């Protein structure tokens with residue numbers, strides 16, 4: 378298995394390096410280095426997704442990626458185009474990395490530099506510092522708890538920061554217990570090389586809100602980074618898609634714009650396979666299921682698993698395509714009922730569309746989208762109490778019937794709300810008006826139901842046209858091109 382092989386090789390190399398330069402001398406070199414650059418500051422502001430750009434010439438899963446890559450020129454290009462941290466592979470056999478690259482890059486750029494390697498021994502921590510690293514990677518999968526703690530402490534004693542890499546719930550818990558402040562979720566399993574595009578979604582909730590979360594691996598397209606904006610990460614670590622790009626500045630721009638300024642689309646009120654297939658095929662980000670009986674869009678929770686299974690585009694999503702997230706919409710139901718449905722259906726988010734209180738939102742076991750309607754300026758203050766407890770606020774048209782009326786909401790008030798929080802705009806959106814809505818309100822996301830229906834039924838052409846219109850109206854489109 379690859380991980381065992383590389384760890385074994387690393388051990389062999391270490392014996393030789395230790396013989397060439399004894400630990401005491403190496404420690405001396407490490408201590409003589411100027412103080413490391415401030416990694417935490419590089420991730421400010423925290424509500425923005427930052428880029429850790431990786432210098433990598435090859436990888437064991439993909440082989441040679443960029444044989445002619447000039448490490449220093451590439452790192453400078455990354456920095457000039459908005460990267461916050463540079464990651465440098467120093468592993469020589471499998472990734473064609475080198476310590477010299479790290480030192481040369483450190484001397485050329487003025488942002489922090491991460492030593493990306495398979496660190497199993499404190500000797501390597503001192504090496505990292507002696508070579509100029511400001512941060513090291515520790516991979517949970519190759520360390521036991523005691524090693525993880527010890528190496529983490531050694532790095533901190535040298536004032537370096539640590540990116541602790543996890544690829545499961547168990548490892549995430551170990552990282553938290555070890556006191557990790559920066560946790561990387563690697564979607565690629567280093568043992569099997571398999572990608573799990575849902576890993577971040579599945580474990581995001583157990584990760585502490587005040588820690589820095591880094592999404593790692595397989596980040597290529599506008600759709601990839603739009604997903605990161607849903608999982609509230611602080612950074613993305615990108616290698617391959619940068620080093621193979623023939624236009625690195627454009628690729629960086631697409632990743633950063635897409636992660637921070639794309640528009641999410643939620644198609645709401647889906648209750649048949651045709652509608653679900655159309656929403657998935659169109660590339661919708663969120664699918665809304667209405668669990669409010671009086672609605673003509675109601676679907677019984679117990680029918681949802683079979684419905685999703687019968688919807689081919691959802692259940693057998695094409696390779697490379699990632700399924701949208703599921704949102705359950707409830708109106709004034711008991712929290713225990715909602716939490717049961719969450720489990721039964723496998724919901725990722727809960728939308729509360731009645732007059733649920735902020736305290737109520739806290740009883741829900743998934744991130745909450747709280748619907749609010751804004752009638753007048755004074756209603757904006759209503760948002761404050763919910764902002765602390767809700768994941769996102771959805772601004773809908775004020776009506777007596779809890780939404781879904783097809784009437785547009787107050788875009789001017791929504792615009793003001795969108796300036797200081799991530800809102801989802803709902804109410805009367807259509808293919809015709811959605812571009813204007815994006816321009817005027819600049820919401821984080823859009824919610825549409827009536828606007829993609831004909832005679833109260835979901836219209837697959839309208840769904841496709843709506844999503845396409847959003848992608849072409851947003852700052853970045855599907856492939857991320859402006």
Ligand SMILES: O=P(O)(O)OC[C@@H](O)[C@@H](O)c1c[nH]c2ccccc12
Pocket residue numbers: 431433493494495516542563593594595596614615616617618
């Ligand atoms: O090239 P990608 O798919 O953008 O992935 C970068 C990075 O996540 C990957 O290189 C990586 C993640 N964890 C690692 C551990 C060791 C070596 C490499 C890695």
